[in-house]
Amino acid sequence: MKAVVLKQPGTVPILSYVDIPEPSIKSDELLIKVLSAGFCRHDFLVMNGTLRRGIPSDPILGHEICGEIIEKGEEVENLNIGDRIVTLLTQSCGTCEQCQSDNEHRCENGIGIGHGSQGGFAEFLAVKQNSAILIPEFVSSDIACLLTCPIGVGIQALTDITNIKPGSSVAITGASGGLGIHVAQIAKAMGCSTFGITSSEGKISSLMELGLDEVILSSDDLEFSEIIQAMTADIGVDVVIDCVGSKYFSSCINSLASNGKLILLGELGNAKAQVNLAEILFRDLTIKGSTGARRKHVLKGIDLIKNDLLRPVVHTKLPLKDLLIAFGWMKENKLFGRIVFAD
Numbered sequence: 001m002k003a004v005v006l007k008q009p010g011t012v013p014i015l016s017y018v019d020i021p022e023p024s025i026k027s028d029e030l031l032i033k034v035l036s037a038g039f040c041r042h043d044f045l046v047m048n049g050t051l052r053r054g055i056p057s058d059p060i061l062g063h064e065i066c067g068e069i070i071e072k073g074e075e076v077e078n079l080n081i082g083d084r085i086v087t088l089l090t091q092s093c094g095t096c097e098q099c100q101s102d103n104e105h106r107c108e109n110g111i112g113i114g115h116g117s118q119g120g121f122a123e124f125l126a127v128k129q130n131s132a133i134l135i136p137e138f139v140s141s142d143i144a145c146l147l148t149c150p151i152g153v154g155i156q157a158l159t160d161i162t163n164i165k166p167g168s169s170v171a172i173t174g175a176s177g178g179l180g181i182h183v184a185q186i187a188k189a190m191g192c193s194t195f196g197i198t199s200s201e202g203k204i205s206s207l208m209e210l211g212l213d214e215v216i217l218s219s220d221d222l223e224f225s226e227i228i229q230a231m232t233a234d235i236g237v238d239v240v241i242d243c244v245g246s247k248y249f250s251s252c253i254n255s256l257a258s259n260g261k262l263i264l265l266g267e268l269g270n271a272k273a274q275v276n277l278a279e280i281l282f283r284d285l286t287i288k289g290s291t292g293a294r295r296k297h298v299l300k301g302i303d304l305i306k307n308d309l310l311r312p313v314v315h316t317k318l319p320l321k322d323l324l325i326a327f328g329w330m331k332e333n334k335l336f337g338r339i340v341f342a343d
């Protein structure tokens, strides 16, 4: 099968478009033909050498995967050849305490798909049945690969982690990126007032068209927190979902209302941030990280699409052999939504 192997991470990573044997499956696994695979910032950071822990040599990346089942093991139930599935982020064991308590994304024996094990930047993939979710007909293959990450990831952050309510105010940094653009729509679908923050002037009108209430241009001259404070009569917002990271940390803190929550989704590297701790103390702020998504978050994403409350945004579709082109575009911050690979 065709696959893209990362031979050497770096500023210009060395990739190899190779022909390798198809994976074989165990009795509880599915063999899928990859129909589409999203290009995540996680992949970008492995490719440029920032993320190294748990990565095998010559990895095949890609954890946002939609595929069609072409073979199944004898223990597989409820999924059939010809079905389309989206993968969860982890190959989970299904038997440990975490798996048994609906936390399969925290599986004690879990291996990250497209991180510790082979991912979706290949023609075929073997995946455990408990790491696969059936895709209904109304979700096209081009967007279905985005259901777990970024969509499920955003839903977990906005539901289990923040517990926002209709009427809550939510600011989203990196709002035009592949993660932020979906987080912003999900927040809107949940009845929140949304403040999208972007560093690209050219993306403002497209964000407004997606239904965000306010779009703020962040620049080196003016901290976006000052604009948010001005727009909220110096109250601030209830929640900031940060999809960027350390660069915006103090602006995120300064944007919050008393009792506000900052949820970190963006910093995957080693960068450090500085904060005045008294700001957190005297305003009763909460700072929390959120990673991954459970099955229920993916199902919620399918439901939002069905009700036209969420429109997955694909920047463009590329053939898999153009992975290095996608890397360059992400590096230059050229993307609006996700790049999806589909041959």
Ligand SMILES: [Zn+2]
Pocket (backbone or CB within 6 Å): 040, 041, 042, 063, 064, 149, 150
């Ligand atoms: Zn992802």
Ligand SMILES: [Zn+2]
Pocket (backbone or CB within 6 Å): 092, 093, 094, 095, 096, 097, 098, 099, 100, 104, 106, 107, 108, 109, 110
């Ligand atoms: Zn487990």
